[in-house]
Structure formats: structure tokens, C-alpha cells
Amino acid sequence: MKTLVYSAKDFEISFIKKANSKKHKLTFLEDSLTSESAIKAIGYKAISIFSKDDASPIVIEKLKDFGVEFITLRSVGHDNVNLNTANTLEIKVANVPAFSPYSIAEHAVSLLLTLNRKLIEANKRVKSFNFDLNNLIGFDLNDKKVGIIGTGKIGSVMTKIMHGFGCELLGYDILENKELTKKYGMQYQSIEDLCENSDIISLHVPLNSETHHLIDKNLIKLMKPGVVIINTARGAILNTEDIINGLRSGIISALGIDVYENEKEIFFSNHSLDIITDEMLIKLNAMPNVLITGHQAFLTDEALTNIAETTIYNLDCWTEGIETKNELTKIISKKK
Template identity: 65%
Template sequence: MKVLVYSTKSFEIPYLKAANDGKHNLTLIEEPLTSETAMKAIGFRAVSLFTSDNASNIVIEKLKDFGVKYITLRSVGHDNVNLFSAKKNNIQVAHVPSYSPHAVAEHAATILLALNRKLILANHRVKTFNFDLNHLIGTDLNDKTCGIIGTGKIGSVMTKIMHGFGCKLLAYDTQPNKRLSVQYNMTYVPLETLCKSADIISIHVPLNTETHHLIDKNVLALMKPNCLLVNTARGAVINTKDVIEALTKKQISGLAMDVYEFERDIFFKDCSKAIPDDDLLLKLNAMPNVLITGHQAFLTEEALNEIAKATIDNLDNWEKGKKPKNELIFKLPEVHKA
């Protein structure tokens, strides 16, 4: 199958080529999918997309006109794809159902520890041979209350990690995991209760209509002044303006984030020679109690292997006229009757 791979990163090329093993004709380009770059897909049966690509309604319609039949995502999240439009235009979509939940959960724990123990500042000082310990005080994680928002595959691993640190565990999820409750003495509570009680809050939910701006000024106002907030899920789960205000007013103690609400045109690029014109990101980056990484939580050898294999498996199935097990199907939202 002839496939155009958008937003190709140099680090993923060896994994894609190894998983493909010459089966499909892959054309790898660095450009992201946009309304302007959609025309590059002329003559291709399939395209492969990353999280920064834009498969909106207008782009989907262009892809259809250009002869594209399949979209395979190199990600779990699919909020950048209009599934309704894909269905309407007879374009099949599949994603990577999961990849090394340990990679993301371990990164969440890493940036939590780095934020809490002021590791970035400490390392910067030592690089200049400054061994002063002032302003480097952290707190023990042991015996602290950790709230896990979302206890799917990644949230479950984060639960295990934080239990290992000796944390008391609270969770919020629309579908509680009884096994976690028993194994790690975790208590499921309403979101408001979790926010009022937790010293640490780690977010592990997908982005959808229910979770968009789940963490807003009302929820942030409930949190403890010493609370550390960690987000390795999706940027728009947090209202960025509201969290900046909460940090400024010292409603929470710190923020560690691997994702950003407006990251699409910024992340995965070297912007060092042309600083982004983004006031919110500039404010966050200037705050000493904010730690930002550039959407790298997934970036492990194990995860890249799994992503590449699942991507090629989706193409293999379409080539054989089969439905991939990872196919995404648009479903109308449920209507809840009073």
C-alpha cells in the first residue's frame, strides 16, 4: 500500500522501517497535515498521522477528494481527527490502542519528583559549581495523599508507582477499577473531594467533551495551597488561563506538564531561534514552580516499537481487506433522559 507519513520525526524512522520490513511503500515527510499540505496526499491510499496533525472536517474532505481511503494514527489520542467526517467520507481510521503505559506513568512520576525536589534549579546551580541549598526544599511523598484522575492503563501504573512511594490514594473515574481499590487501598471519590484532599494530583484522562477544561478555576479553587498538579494526558484537560491564575494566587504549589493546551503549532519543533508568540506559554515558562517537557512522556524504545508495530498492523489489515482491531468508529453521544 502506498502510504504518506505526515509529521515524521527522525527518532521514529528506524522503528517504522523495522516494523514495515518493506511491506508498504512509505513516504516519510516532516510536514504536518494541514489544509494546505493535504494535497501532498494525492496518489496515496493511506496517510499516517501524529498528534500534531489536523484532520478536521475540511481536511478530511480534501483527503477523500485526493483518493485517501485510510488514516492510521501513531497515537492513542484521536481528538485531532473528525471521526464523523471520516465516516461520512468513507475513510477508515485506526489508532494505536495503547503503548507502554509505563512510559507515560513513569514520566509523570519523574516530572513530579523533579518539580518537588527542585532538581532543575539544583542541577543548574551545580553546573556553575554553586552548591548552595537555599530554596531547594521539597517534601516527602511518603504519607502524602495522591489523587489520580483517570485510572485506565496509564492511571493504573501511576497508582502502582505512587503506592510504592507510600502515598494514600484517591481516584476519580467514571468507571472505577475495583482491582485497584483492593490491591492498592485506593478510594474512589467525586472530583471535588479528590481536589480538596490531595497533596498531589496526576491527570490521566483522554480529551473529549466531558474532560475538556475539566480542571478550571472552580476546581482549582478547591485544591490545597501545597498541591502539586501533574498533567501528562492532554493539554486542554486544564484551562491554561485558570491554572496560571491559580499559580499566581498561590492556590496551588506547582505544576508539572508534558502537554500544553495550545501546543499544536509549537511542540515537536526547535523554536529556540524564534520564540513562540504565546503569552500563556511564556508566563508558564517563566514561573519557577512550573516544569514543562515537550510531549515526550511516550518517548521510550518500548513505546516507539509498539507504536510502529500497531501502525503497520493497521495497514496490513486494510491491505488484506480486513478491519483492524484498532479501528475507530464514530458514535453519537449518548442522550441521558431525565
Template identity: 70%
Template sequence: MKVLIYSAKDFEIPYLKQANNKKHTLSFTEEALSSETAMKAVGYDAISIFSADEACFITIEKLKDFGIKYITLRSVGYDNVNLRTAKRLHIKVANVPAYSPYAIAEHAVALLQTLNRKLIESNFRVNHYNFNLNGLVGFDLNQKTVGIIGTGKIGAVMSRIMHGFGCILLGYDIEENETLKERYNMRYTTLKELCNQADIISLHLPLNTETHQLINDDLISEMKDGVILINTARGAIINTEDVIEGLKNKKIGALGIDVYENEKNIFFKNRSQELPNDDLLLKLNAMPNVLITGHHAFLTEEALTNIAETTIYNLNCWASGKDTENELTN
């Protein structure tokens, strides 16, 4: 099978080649999929895309015209793909449903502790041989209340880690995880109550119509003063303008994000020679109590191996005329 890998990054290509083991003919392009770049897929049987690629209605129709039969995502999320159109046009789509919940959850903890213990400011001072400790006070995580919004695979790992720190766990999800309740004393509650009580809130939700801008003025007003908010899920789960206002009035004490609602045209490229034309991102980046990483929570050896192996597995299934259990268009 001839496969074009869109948004190919240098760090992932070796993993994909190793997992492929010369089974399929892989070609790589740094360009993201869009209605303009869909033409590159002419002559291929399948494409592989990343979370920043755009497989909208128009793009998928073009891909169909160009002979594409399969789309395999190198991500869990698939909100960037118009599945209805793909299904109507008989293009099969599959994702990587789980690659490493540990990678994401551990990154969330890294964001939390970096903010809490003022590590960036401390390191900056030491680099300038300033060993003054004023302004570097954090708090023990032990006995702090942590609200986990979304208790699926990643949220469950985050819960386990926080329990290890001695935290009190509150959970919110449409489906309760009995294991978390039994082993880690998680108490499920309403969003409002979770916000009222949590010292730390960590988001682990998929992006859909129900979760889009879930964290907005209304919910922020219910939060404890000085709450630390962590988002390693999807950028558009939070209303960035409302969160900035929450940071300004100190309702939100600190914000750690690996995702950003307008990241599609900004992240994954070196833009050090040009300031992004995005006022919200510039405002966030200027705040001392905000920590932003560029959607790299997934970036571990284990996760990259799993992503590559599942991507090739999906292709193998289709090449042999079988369905893969990871299909989204069944």
C-alpha cells in the same frame, strides 16, 4: 499499499521502517497534515498522522477527493480527527490504543520528583559551584495523598507507582478499577473531595467535551494550598489562564506538564531562534515552580516500537481486506 507518513520525526522513522519490513511503500514528510498539506497525499492509498496533525472536516473531504481510503494514527488520542466525516466518506481510521502506559506514567513521576526535590535549581547551582542548600527543601512522598484523575491504563500504572512510594491513593473516573481498589487501597471519590484532600494531582484523562478545561477556577479553588499538579494527558484538560492564576496566588504550589493546550503550532519543532507568539506559554516558562517538557512522555524505545508495530499492523489488516480491532469508524 502506498502510505504517506505525515509529521515524520527522525527518531521514529527507523522504528516504522523496521516494523514495515518492506511490506508497504512508505514515504515520509516532516510537514503536519492540514487542509493546505492534504494535497501531498495525492497518489497514496493511506496516510499516517500524529497527535499534532489536523484531520478536520475540510481536510478529510480533501483526502477523500485525493483517493485516501485509510488513516492510521500513531497515537492513542484522536480528538484531532473528525471521525463523523471520515465515517460518512468511508475512510477507515484506526489508532494505537495502548503503546506503553509505563512511559507516560513514569514521565509523570519524573516531573513530580523533579519539582518536589528542586532538581533543576539544585543542578543549576552545582553547575556554578554553588552548594548552598537553602530553598531546596522538598517532602517525602510516603504517606502523601495522591489524586489520580483518570484510572485507565496509564492512570493505573501511575497508581501502582505511587502506591510503591507509600502514598495514599484517591481516584476519580466514570468507571472504577476494582483491581486498584483491592491491591492498592485506592478510594474513589468525587472531584471536589479529591481536590480537597490531595497533596498531588495527576491527570490521565482523554480529551473530550466532558474533560475540556476540566481544571479551571472552580476546581482549583477546591484544591489544597500548595498542591502539585501534573498533566501528561492532553493540554486542553486544564484552563491555562486559570492555572497561571493559581500559581500566582500559591493555591498551586508547582505545575509539571508534558502537554499544553496551544501546543499544536508550537511543539515538535526547534523554535530556539524565535520566541513563540504565545503569552501563556511565555508566562509559564518564566515561573520557577513550573516544569514543561515538549510532549515527549511517550518517547521510549518500547513505546516507539509498539507504536510502529501497531501502525503497520493496522495497514496490514486493511491491505488484506480485514478490519482491525483498533478502528474508530466502525
């Protein structure tokens, strides 16, 4: 199948080519999908997009006019795709429902450990042959209460890892995972109680209307002074302005994020020579107790292999005229 791959990054192209094994005619485009760049899909039956690409109604309508029949995402999240429009226009959409939950969970732990033990500052000092230990005090993770919001595949791995540190585990999810309770002593609580009781909070939920700005000033007011918040899920789950106020007040002692609610125009590109105008990002970046990575939690060999293989699998199914098990639009069809 002739497929245009939008937002193609150097680090992923080799993985996609290997998974494809010359089965589909792929064209890699560095540009992201926008209303303007949609015209480049003329002549392609399918496109592949990433989380920052714009598949809003007007873009999908253009893709339909240009002859696109299939959209395969190289991500789990699909909040950037208007599935209602795609379904109405009979454009099939599929995602990568799971790649490596270990990559995300392990990155979340990396953020936590780096913040807690102040490793960046410690390394910076040693680079200057400064071996002073003042202001580098962290805390034991053992016996700390860790609140895990979202206990699906990634949250489950996070639970397992933190259990290994000897943490007391609190969970919040629409569906309780009884296995986590049985194996790791997970205690499910209301989100209010979890925020009130946790020393550390880690977010692992998808972004939707229910989770948008889930963590806001109302929940922050309930949190223990000195709480650490880790977000490797979606940026807009946090109300960033409220988080900044929480950091300034001292309620939040540290913040580790791999995602940011306004990341779409910033992440995945080099802006080192640009003047950044995003005031919230500037404020966060200036805080010594905030650690930001640029949406790289998925960046492992295993995860990139899984993403590439699933993307090609979706194309394989559509080429053969069958549904892929990862289709998103069929869900909407069944509801109607």
C-alpha cells in the same frame, strides 16, 4: 499499501521502517497534515498522522477527493480527527489504543520528583560550584494523598508507582477499577472531593467534550494550598489561564506538564530563534515552579516500538481487506 507518513520525525522513522519490514511502500514527510498539505496525499491509499496533524472535516473531505481510504494514527488520542466526517465519507480510521503506559506514567513521576526536590535548580547551582542548600526543601511522598484523575491503563500504572512510594491513593473515573481498590487501597471520590483532599493531582484522561478545561478555577478553589499538579494527558484538560492564576495565588505550588493546550503550533519544532507570542506559555516558562517538557512522555524504545508495530498492523489488516481491532470509525457505524 502505498502510505504517506505525515509529521515524520527522525527519532521514529527507524522504528517504523523496522516494523514495516518493506511490506508497505512508505513515504516519510516532515510536514504536518493541514488543509494545504493534504494535496501531497494524491496517489496514496493511506496516510499516517500524529497528534498535532489536522484531520478536521475540510481536510478529510480533501483527502477523500484525493483518493485516500485509510488514516492510521500514531497516537492514542484522536481528538484531532473528525470521526463523523471520516465515517460519512467511508474513510477508515484507526489509532494506537495503547503503547507503553509505563512510559507516560514514569514520565509523570519524573516531573513530580524533579519539581518536588528542585533538581533543576540544584543541578544549576552545582554546575557553578554553588553547593548552598537554601530554598531546595521538598517533601516526603510517603503518606501524601495522590489524586489520580483517570484510572485506565496509564492511571493504573501511576497508581502502582505511587503506592510504592507509600502514598494514599484517591481516584476519579467514570468506571471504577476494583482491582486498584483491592491491590492498592484506591479510594474513589467525586472530582470535587479528590481536588479538596489531594496533595498531588495527576491527570490521565482523554480529551473530549467532558474533559475539556476539566481543571478550572472552580476546582482550583477547592484544592489544598500547595497542591502539585501533573499533566501528561492532553493540554486542554487544564484551563491554562486559571492554572496560571492558581500558581500566582499559591494554591498550586508546582506544575509539571508534558502537554499544553496551545501546543499544536509550537511543540515538536525548534523555535529557539523565533519570537514566541503565546503569552500563556511565556508566563508558564518564566515561573520557577513550573516544569514543561515538549510532549515527550511517549519517547521510550518500548513505546516507539509499540506505536510502529501497531501502525503497520493497521495497514496490514486493511491491505488484507479485514478490519483492524483498532478501528475508530466502525464504532460510529454501530451507533447509527
